[in-house]
Amino acid sequence: MKPLQVGLLGIGTVGSGTFKVLQRNQEEIRHRAGRGIEITMVADLDVARAKAVVGEGVKVVGDAREVIANPQIDIVIELIGGYGVAKTLVLEAIAAGKHVVTANKALLAVHGTEIFAAAHAKGVMVAFEAAVAGGIPIIKALREGLTANSIQWIAGIINGTTNFILSEMRDKGLDFDTVLKEAQRLGYAEADPTFDIEGVDAAHKATLMSAIAFGIPVQFDKAHVEGITKLAAQDIKYAEQLGYRIKLLGITKRSAKGIELRVHPALVPSKRLLANVEGAMNAVVVNGDAVGTTLYYGKGAGSEPTASAVIADLVDITRLHTADTEHRVPHLAFHPEAILANKGDLPIVPMSEVVTSYYLRLRVADEAGVLARVTSLLAEAGISIDAVLQREADEVGGEGSTQTDLIILTHDTREGTLDEVLARVQGLPSVLAPIVRIRKEELS
Numbered sequence: 119m120k121p122l123q124v125g126l127l128g129i130g131t132v133g134s135g136t137f138k139v140l141q142r143n144q145e146e147i148r149h150r151a152g153r154g155i156e157i158t159m160v161a162d163l164d165v166a167r168a169k170a171v172v173g174e175g176v177k178v179v180g181d182a183r184e185v186i187a188n189p190q191i192d193i194v195i196e197l198i199g200g201y202g203v204a205k206t207l208v209l210e211a212i213a214a215g216k217h218v219v220t221a222n223k224a225l226l227a228v229h230g231t232e233i234f235a236a237a238h239a240k241g242v243m244v245a246f247e248a249a250v251a252g253g254i255p256i257i258k259a260l261r262e263g264l265t266a267n268s269i270q271w272i273a274g275i276i277n278g279t280t281n282f283i284l285s286e287m288r289d290k291g292l293d294f295d296t297v298l299k300e301a302q303r304l305g306y307a308e309a310d311p312t313f314d315i316e317g318v319d320a321a322h323k324a325t326l327m328s329a330i331a332f333g334i335p336v337q338f339d340k341a342h343v344e345g346i347t348k349l350a351a352q353d354i355k356y357a358e359q360l361g362y363r364i365k366l367l368g369i370t371k372r373s374a375k376g377i378e379l380r381v382h383p384a385l386v387p388s389k390r391l392l393a394n395v396e397g398a399m400n401a402v403v404v405n406g407d408a409v410g411t412t413l414y415y416g417k418g419a420g421s422e423p424t425a426s427a428v429i430a431d432l433v434d435i436t437r438l439h440t441a442d443t444e445h446r447v448p449h450l451a452f453h454p455e456a457i458l459a460n461k462g463d464l465p466i467v468p469m470s471e472v473v474t475s476y477y478l479r480l481r482v483a484d485e486a487g488v489l490a491r492v493t494s495l496l497a498e499a500g501i502s503i504d505a506v507l508q509r510e511a512d513e514v515g516g517e518g519s520t521q522t523d524l525i526i527l528t529h530d531t532r533e534g535t536l537d538e539v540l541a542r543v544q545g546l547p548s549v550l551a552p553i554v555r556i557r558k559e560e561l562s
C-alpha cells in the first residue's frame with residue numbers, strides 16, 4: 119500500500135524532531151502502523167532553514183496553504199503554535215478533509231470547542247497527544263487505558279520550564295532570570311515565556327485534561343491561573359523545613375460542587391513522587407475510582423520527546439484511516455463527542471468554594487501574644503492548625519531584629535472562609551507585611 123502522505127506546517131523545535139524521528143525509525147513505525155508514513159511536504163516561513171532540515175526529496179514551501187491545498191496530503195501536522203494563523207490553518211485543513219495532528223495546547227484550550235465541532239462535522243480527527251505533557255502518553259492513558267474509571271482528580275507538573283526554574287533555583291541557588299534564559303536556550307519555553315512562568319501554559323494543558331477526564335467542554339477562560347513569579351526563596355526554604363516542596367501544579371478535580379480547574383504553586387509533601395520530579399521533567403497523577411492512583415512521568419518538552427507524541431498520533435490516525443469500516447478500531451480515535459456534549463450539571467467551581475489546606479507566612483512584630491491572636495481568629499472561623507513554625511527574630515531580620523516570621527500550616531478549609539479570616543488577620547497591628555498564602559496539596 120502506498121505510504122500515507124503527511125504535510126508539516128512549521129519545522130522548528132518540534133517539527134524538526136518529528137521529521138528526524140519519523141525518518142530514523144521509519145521501518146518500525148511502518149510495521150506498527152501497518153503502512154508507511156511520509157512527510158512529503160513542509161511549510162515554514164524560513165524556507166532555507168526548513169530545506170536544511172529535510173534535505174532533498176521533500177517539497178518545502180513558504181506558504182502553509184499550499185500544503186493544505188495539496189490533494190495528496192492525508193494528514194496535516196500543525197507545529198507553528200499560537201492562536202493566530204495556526205487557528206485559520208487548522209480550520210482550513212479540516213475543511214479540506216484532512217486529519218490534523220497538533221501540539222498546540224494554547225489553540226485547543228481556547229478554541230477547542232470550535233475546532234472539534236468542525237472536525238466532527240467533517241468526519242476527520244484532531245489528535246493532540248503532544249499538547250499535554252509532551253512525550254508522556256497522558257491523553258492516550260485518559261482516553262483509553264483509564265476509560266473504565268470515573269476520574270476523581272488529576273494533578274500534574276505539566277510545565278517543564280517552571281519546574282526547571284524551581285529546581286535550579288533550589289539546588290544551585292541560581293536566580294530566576296538566568297534559569298529562564300537557559301530554559302529558552304534548551305527549547306522548553308513557549309515563544310512567549312510569560313505563558314510558562316505565569317501558569318498559562320499549564321492551565322492550557324489542565325483544561326484539555328479536564329475536558330477529556332470529565333467530558334466537559336474546554337473552558338480555559340474559567341481556569342484559575344497563578345504562576346511562579348511571586349514565589350519568594352524564603353518560602354521554598356521554609357516549606358523544605360516543614361517537609362514539603364513547592365511545585366507548580368495543574369489540578370482538575372471532581373467535587374460536590376462541580377469540577378475544579380486550577381493552576382498554582384503548591385506545597386507537596388517531600389515524600390510524594392511528584393515532589394521529586396526535577397528539572398524539565400513532567401509528571402501527572404491520575405486518580406480513578408476503580409484503579410486508584412496512577413502516575414505518568416517523562417519528558418514534557420523538547421524536540422524529540424514531543425515528536426514522540428506527534429508520531430504516536432500519526433500512527434493512530436494511519437491505522438484508522440487505513441482500516442476498512444468493518445475492522446475499524448474506534449477506541450483509537452479521538453472522540454470529540456465527549457467534549458462537545460456540554461454537561462451543564464458539571465460547572466467549573468469558583469476558587470472561593472475550593473477546599474484545600476494552606477501554608478501561611480506572616481511577618482509579625484516579635485512580641486508576646488501575636489501567635490495567640492492569629493490562631494484565635496483562625497479558630498473562630500473553624501480553621502484548624504496542622505503545624506506552626508516560629509523563627510527567631512535574629513535569624514529572620516539580623517541581630518536585634520524586632521520582627522519575625524510566623525509560618526502556619528492549616529488543615530482543609532474553604533478558600534472563601536480563609537480569605538475572610540486573612541483579611542482580619544492582616545488588620546492586626548502586629549502583622550507587618552502582606553500575608554503570604556500558598557495552597558498545600560496532600561495528593562493522597
Ligand SMILES: NC(=O)c1ccc[n+]([C@@H]2O[C@H](COP(=O)([O-])OP(=O)(O)OC[C@H]3O[C@@H](n4cnc5c(N)ncnc54)[C@H](O)[C@@H]3O)[C@@H](O)[C@H]2O)c1
Pocket residue numbers: 127128129130131132133161162163164180181182196197198199200203221222223224248249252305306307308309418419420421424
Ligand atoms: N518546544 C516544545 O518542547 C514543545 C512541547 C510541546 C508542545 N509544543 C508546541 O508545539 C508548537 C511548536 O513549538 P516549537 O517549540 O516547535 O516552536 P518553534 O518556534 O521552534 O517552531 C515554529 C516554526 O513555525 C514556523 N512558522 C511560524 N509561522 C509560520 C507560518 N505562518 N507558516 C509556516 N511556518 C511558520 C517558524 O518559522 C518555526 O520554524 C507550539 O504550539 C508549542 O506550544 C512545543
Ligand SMILES: N[C@@H](CCO)C(=O)O
Pocket residue numbers: 249251252276277278279280306307308314319418419420
Ligand atoms: N513550554 C512548555 C513546552 C511543553 O509544552 C513547557 O515548558 O512545558
Ligand code: NA
Pocket residue numbers: 247248249250251252253254255256257427
Ligand atoms: Na502527551
